[in-house]
Amino acid sequence: MTTVRGKFISLEGGEGAGKSTLLAGLRECIEGHGIELVLTREPGGTGIGEAVRSIVLDPLHHGLAAETELLLMFASRSQLVREVIEPALRAGRWVLCDRYVDASYAYQGGGRGQPVERIAELERWACDGVQPELTLLLDLPVAVGRARAAGRGDADRIEVEADAFFERVRASYRERAAAEPGRFRVIDxxxxxxxxxxAATRALTPLFGEAPR
Known part of the structure; x- marks a missing residue:
């Protein structure tokens, strides 16, 4: 019997958007439909990816060049696609990922000013065509998100950036959502x-109709 390919869902948003809380709820919802789910994150999700995460987010690495950061993100992503995401999808499992390629367009592109064409080329090379069926974008004003994030403990290397950086990140996310309305669902x-x-579970409804029971 041919295995039905699983569904890939990514969750995006700026600092303090509430991704961790939503991930727990989505996991319960998806598994409640009898679907086997793989929950992962970026950067990270593999042994190599978690090592990259520790480099990228360590405040001591304040001298990390924007180009280096971008390459590290895609190195982690390439490993995640090949080690976790693609094998899971082939086996019929669903994948829910805390951030994916859109985060590089927003953070390294919008935030750091890396050219969109450069990011797109890295995506073609590193991701092997693996793209989410659905991307949930948690959107809220930067000031609100930063106020929420301030209570989470010590800030990492990216969280210490100025408000202007996160305004650019938010704008980039919203531009991508507007450009791909068929994939994105923007949630307040x-x-x-x-x-x-x-709102997020309603966005998942069309996917459940195609899922194996």
């Missing part, structure tokens, strides 16, 4: 966690 993350989860 200033709502209550329950309202955010409801």
């Amino acid at each position: 993350a200033s709502q209550t966690p329950a309202a955010v989860l409801l």
Whole structure:
């Protein structure tokens, strides 16, 4: 019997958008439909990826060049695609990823000023055509998100950036969502966690109709 390919969902958003809370709710929802789910994150998700994460987010590495950061993100992503995401999808499992390629367009592109064409070329090379069926973008004003994130403990290398950086990140995310309305669902993350989860689960409904039971 041929295995039905799994579904790939990515979750995007700026600092303090509530991704961690939503991930827990989405996991319960998806597994409640009897679907085997792989939950992963970027950068990270593999042994190599987690090592890259420690480099990229360590505040001591403040001298990391924007080009180096971009390449490290795609090195981690390439490993994640080949070691985790693609094998899971082939086996019929769903994958829910905390950030994926759109994060590089937003953070390294919008935030750091890396050319979109450069990021797109890296995507073609590193991701082997693996793209989410659905991307949930948690959107909220930068000031609100940063206020939320301030209570989480010590800031990492990216979280210490100025508001202007995160305004560019948000703008880039919103531009990508507007350019690909068929893949993106933009969710107002200033709502209550329950309202955010409801909006997200409604966005998943078309995928459940195609899922094996």
